[in-house]
Amino acid sequence: MLTTLLVVSMLLAVGGAGAAAWVLRDGGDTPIASTWVDVRPEVGGKAIDDVLTRHAAAVRSKSLDAWMADVDQSDPGFAQRQRQEFENLTKLPLAEFSFERTVQPARKMAAYLPSQLFDRYHAAARVIAVTVRHRIDGVDSVPVATPWLAVFGYADGRWVIAGDGVGKAMPTGAEGQPWDAGEPISVVRNDRVVAVLSAGAADNGKALLQLAETGLRQVAQVRPSGWDGKVLLTAVSNKQIFDTYFAESQDRVARVAAIAVPYYSSVTEWSARPTYATTRVVFNPAELTAPKAELQHDLTHEFTHAAMGPVTGPHTPRWVVEGFAEYVAYKDGKYNAAGIRAVIGDLSIDKFPADKQFYEEPRNYVGGWLACRMIAETFGEAKLIAFYEGFMRMSEIDSVSREVLGVGRDQLEQQWRDYVAKQRK
Structure with missing residues (x-):
């Protein structure tokens, strides 16, 4: 074994062709090995x-x-x-x-x-x-x-x-x-869901499919069309698969049960104009042993993201994206006033949270949910969906709110504050 190798790379023009050569030397002047790689x-x-x-x-x-x-x-x-x-x-x-x-x-x-x-x-x-x-x-x-x-x-x-x-x-x-996954997987499916799990977890997969079907029915009640209505769900034990999506924010991994990842007809980082194709759902393996009701909520929440994927763009506010998913997940009415008051606590309800700060405060999910619920109760569920879709055409909350709801941002925020104040009583 050589302890010191000097690699010399160069491009040579030979008869108009390009080639790369690298040469290994032992520290002296005499080459001991070489190879040619045609890089044309x-x-x-x-x-x-x-x-x-x-x-x-x-x-x-x-x-x-x-x-x-x-x-x-x-x-x-x-x-x-x-x-x-x-x-x-x-x-x-x-x-x-x-x-x-x-x-x-x-x-x-x-x-x-x-x-x-x-x-x-x-x-x-x-x-x-x-x-x-x-x-x-x-x-x-x-x-x-x-x-x-x-x-x-x-x-x-x-x-x-x-x-x-x-x-x-x-x-x-x-x-x-x-x-x-880096480990053997098993695949279970029904007509609308393909679930990828670690090998030997087929029994858990059957239970997960049942929860998934319930979640899809809940989503379809609010969003019956506009998407495929089918999902690929990954729930393997190798945490690296999930952690990959948080490379720049590892501190958030422990607080996230699952993630909905939009994919396109081309890789977004390598394409100028990618076209939306579908949304994949990836579970944090640490959450797979959560209580049934919690898993049900998480699945419905993520499936809502999948349903709204075709109309979610760079201008859709995070509070709308996450709040709408919570609105659908809680559509079955399984919550109580005392629980809402406890979760809201001293959360400041003033201006709609900015995207950059949204995930810094987990309770913003609750604030977003209550904002979406207020819009649905005040203007109707169809208007809530139209409000969500409006950000595909306009970038400002004020513009979307005026066109769809007939009120400006300031008035909408005041209605939200009043609505939350009632929940706190």
């Missing part, structure tokens, strides 16, 4: 595209040998993770599945290269932005795009899949898909 887009890119095409075909044909043929076998741990990923993929009811290389700046992608893979491959390693395009049979009406940062290494004259990118700034959903 029409060569290197095509070779990687071919690997991705074969890799996706292996899933569709359920051929483990074909899947592993393009995987670096020198790292036993990574090879085993790849086998598990393949097994998980083939358990899912995939109606469509493909990998698509998505061109991104090399410098940006290089930031996701794990150090151990650089040490192994040096200049012959690339992080490739890959769009995983898939459709769950019976759930998705259109293909859904999720991101994969694949590390390719050049060895023995060919490109192989050598690992996965790392970093807190990875695109939404990277390493957070059901097949990324």
